[in-house]
Amino acid sequence: MAALVLPAGLLVALLLVAPMVLLFRISLNEYSPTEMMREATTAANYLRAVGDPYYRSILLTTLTVSMGSTLLTLGLGFPTAYWLARMESRWKSFATIVVMFPLLVGNVVRAAGWLALLGNGGAINSSLMGLGLIASPLPLIYNTGAVVLGIVAVVLPYMILTLSAVIESIPRQVEEAASNLGAPSWTVFRRVVLPLALPGVAAGSVLVFVLCMNTYASAVLLGGPRFKMMAPAIYDQFVRGNNWPFGAALAFILLTITLVLTILGSAALGRRYRRPKEELS
Amino acid sequence: MGSLVLEALAKRYGTSVAVQRVDLDVRQGEMVALLGPSGCGKTTTQRMVAGFVAPSAGRVLIGGVDVTQAPPHGRDTGMVFQSYALFPHMTVAANVAFGLEMRRVGRAERDTRVREALRMVRLDGLEDRLPRQLSGGQQQRVALARALVVNPAVFLLDEPLSNLDAKLRGEVRLEIRALQQRLGLTTLIVTHDQEEALTMADRLVVMDRGKVRQVGTAEELYERPANPFVAGFVGQCNLVEGAMEGTGMFRAASGALLPCAATPVPPGRHVLALRPERIEVTPAADGSARLRTATYLGPLTEYHLDLDGTPLLAIRPTPTAGEPLRRLSSGDAVTVSWDASAARLLSAAQPEELEP
Numbered sequence: 001m002a003a004l005v006l007p008a009g010l011l012v013a014l015l016l017v018a019p020m021v022l023l024f025r026i027s028l029n030e031y032s033p034t035e036m037m038r039e040a041t042t043a044a045n046y047l048r049a050v051g052d053p054y055y056r057s058i059l060l061t062t063l064t065v066s067m068g069s070t071l072l073t074l075g076l077g078f079p080t081a082y083w084l085a086r087m088e089s090r091w092k093s094f095a096t097i098v099v100m101f102p103l104l105v106g107n108v109v110r111a112a113g114w115l116a117l118l119g120n121g122g123a124i125n126s127s128l129m130g131l132g133l134i135a136s137p138l139p140l141i142y143n144t145g146a147v148v149l150g151i152v153a154v155v156l157p158y159m160i161l162t163l164s165a166v167i168e169s170i171p172r173q174v175e176e177a178a179s180n181l182g183a184p185s186w187t188v189f190r191r192v193v194l195p196l197a198l199p200g201v202a203a204g205s206v207l208v209f210v211l212c213m214n215t216y217a218s219a220v221l222l223g224g225p226r227f228k229m230m231a232p233a234i235y236d237q238f239v240r241g242n243n244w245p246f247g248a249a250l251a252f253i254l255l256t257i258t259l260v261l262t263i264l265g266s267a268a269l270g271r272r273y274r275r276p277k278e279e280l281s
Numbered sequence: 282m283g284s285l286v287l288e289a290l291a292k293r294y295g296t297s298v299a300v301q302r303v304d305l306d307v308r309q310g311e312m313v314a315l316l317g318p319s320g321c322g323k324t325t326t327q328r329m330v331a332g333f334v335a336p337s338a339g340r341v342l343i344g345g346v347d348v349t350q351a352p353p354h355g356r357d358t359g360m361v362f363q364s365y366a367l368f369p370h371m372t373v374a375a376n377v378a379f380g381l382e383m384r385r386v387g388r389a390e391r392d393t394r395v396r397e398a399l400r401m402v403r404l405d406g407l408e409d410r411l412p413r414q415l416s417g418g419q420q421q422r423v424a425l426a427r428a429l430v431v432n433p434a435v436f437l438l439d440e441p442l443s444n445l446d447a448k449l450r451g452e453v454r455l456e457i458r459a460l461q462q463r464l465g466l467t468t469l470i471v472t473h474d475q476e477e478a479l480t481m482a483d484r485l486v487v488m489d490r491g492k493v494r495q496v497g498t499a500e501e502l503y504e505r506p507a508n509p510f511v512a513g514f515v516g517q518c519n520l521v522e523g524a525m526e527g528t529g530m531f532r533a534a535s536g537a538l539l540p541c542a543a544t545p546v547p548p549g550r551h552v553l554a555l556r557p558e559r560i561e562v563t564p565a566a567d568g569s570a571r572l573r574t575a576t577y578l579g580p581l582t583e584y585h586l587d588l589d590g591t592p593l594l595a596i597r598p599t600p601t602a603g604e605p606l607r608r609l610s611s612g613d614a615v616t617v618s619w620d621a622s623a624a625r626l627l628s629a630a631q632p633e634e635l636e637p
Contacts, residue, residue, distance in 0.1 A: 171364060171366060173362045173363075173364050173366035174366045174367075174368060174369070176331075176333055176353070176360075176362070176366065177360070177362060177366040177367075177368070177427075178368070178379065179332075179352070179353040179354045180331060180353055180354070180356075180358060180359070180360045180428075181354075181359075181379050181380035181383055181427070181428075181431065182354045182357075182380055182383030182384055182431070183354055183379075183383050184352075184354050187383070191379075192368060195370050196369065196370055
């Protein structure tokens with residue numbers, strides 16, 4: 001059996017580990033405007049990324065937008081996931097496809113669609129101006145709100161599908177038993193459904209958070225030129241600035257922070273799940 | 282504590298009828314079993330009592346109060362689910378305490394009552410275990426304790442023994458019955474197992490395809506079944522189609538003549554119901570019946586017979602080595618006889634087909 005894992009293992013080694021090792025090596029090099037980069041072993045790129053207020057603010061924006069989007073996705077996704085998981089009619093598979101449908105539309109295409117809807121010359125603004133309700137376009141786009149909206153629309157299906165798989169594994173009788181014992185719906189949710197769904201909440205949130213941290217298209221197209229997140233900043237260093245060592249350092253900072261937060265988050269949720277709750281509210 | 286009354290309770294899903302109509306009055310402290318094959322509507326009826334299914338028509342009254350519109354958490358029923366439905370993330374003690382917590386019982390009293398309930402079901406010492414660390418039988422006792430600790434007005438049991446092995450089932454049956462009687466619980470139990478219903482319940486409601494076929498004590502249902510369905514479902518029964526021919530004789534569709542003392546004869550097509558243990562079997566070379574097979578069951582022996590084309594089942598105490606019945610083998614001729622009053626004449630038509 002172990003041999004069957006070999007091809008996939010080799011592929012991961014070749015396509016993921018090797019570039020990562022290479023990238024890490026580059027991040028320790030020195031930037032040179034004339035010869036692109038010089039072989040070195042320096043932490044200067046990392047120190048610059050952490051020390052420069054500009055890049056610190058980009059990192060902070062990426063973190064707050066990612067956490068905010070993850071929480072919003074969780075809040076929006078849970079009721080839908082529950083509804084989908086408990087659905088019994090023959091429309092269930094149809095509803096699942098509807099939930100998955102946004103995944104078929106690429107991020108760029110989707111962001112372009114948001115532009116057409118929310119932009120200054122977009123559908124909403126032009127109809128409101130056409131009706132004479134507003135004189136100048138509303139700032140519906142090129143702000144944090146628009147980016148979060150774009151991100152949530154992209155990641156919501158992942159959250160819903162992950163959660164509903166876990167909720168489906170919670171026997172309905174367990175919920176019925178709680179309400180039979182006198183628990184109103186909200187208490188059934190808080191004391192029974194949510195604790196049992198925590199593994200799904202953890203898995204869905206981790207997945208979504210990682211996707212958010214690496215957002216590119218939504219940030220560039222809906223955030224506008226002055227809005228910056230990590231992924232576009234890394235792209236800028238590699239392609240526009242030609243500063244590979246610094247870009248590589250930024251990439252590694254993004255990778256490390258995502259990894260650490262993911263591990264901490266799932267460990268916290270995991271511990272809560274394993275320990276039976278005995279304290280009574 | 283209270284009585285349970287179901288008034289013209291019905292449930293339809295679109296055009297399909299799950300429960301056509303159930304009228305039932307369960308007295309305070311009485312245990313009533315809903316008995317029937319799967320799909321007969323017994324589970325839907327119980328779920329309407331618990332509040333998980335909204336009735337299409339009719340009312341549910343608990344302790345004289347109409348709870349038809351009340352949500353499940355406002356009904357004061359204690360239910361034991363077929364799957365037990367324990368909270369997997371809570372300890373045994375937390376499971377049992379849940380209902381008391383919902384009723385805002387203070388911590389000290391709660392702890393005392395949880396301890397008492399667990400002692401009652403002989404689970405003391407397992408308070409801190411998780412459900413998955415318990416055996417099936419222990420899980421079921423936790424479910425019992427959890428439902429009983431709140432002193433529910435109505436106790437609901439949904440196939441409570443179906444997940445236990447045969448040996449345990451007999452013990453738990455007696456235990457539940459003893460608890461129910463000691464606590465004076467008004468109880469509605471759903472089961473497809475007639476033995477379970479006969480041994481546990483004060484009265485039985487036999488259901489079939491959404492309709493109540495007969496309500497009565499175990500003895501009433503067995504001795505005086507109202508229709509062929511009940512006769513065949515409660516205990517084993519020979520059901521022979523045919524018609525009365527003169528007084529005291531029943532002519533089976535196959536042509537065989539069977540003694541039957543039923544008078545007066547109700548109109549319509551008939552079914553003769555004859556319990557197998559009422560049939561006497563005697564070896565006789567000139568007998569009109571033939572033995573097809575005899576099945577040895579220890580204290581009893583089943584004789585599958587053929588009487589002029591009508592199959593009959595007789596169950597007799599297993600004969601001792603010296604008796605002639607013991608030497609009987611397949612194909613031998615026998616005579617069969619029974620007290621003519623033991624054969625009951627039932628209407629072949631279903632009750633609702635007779636209604637205008």
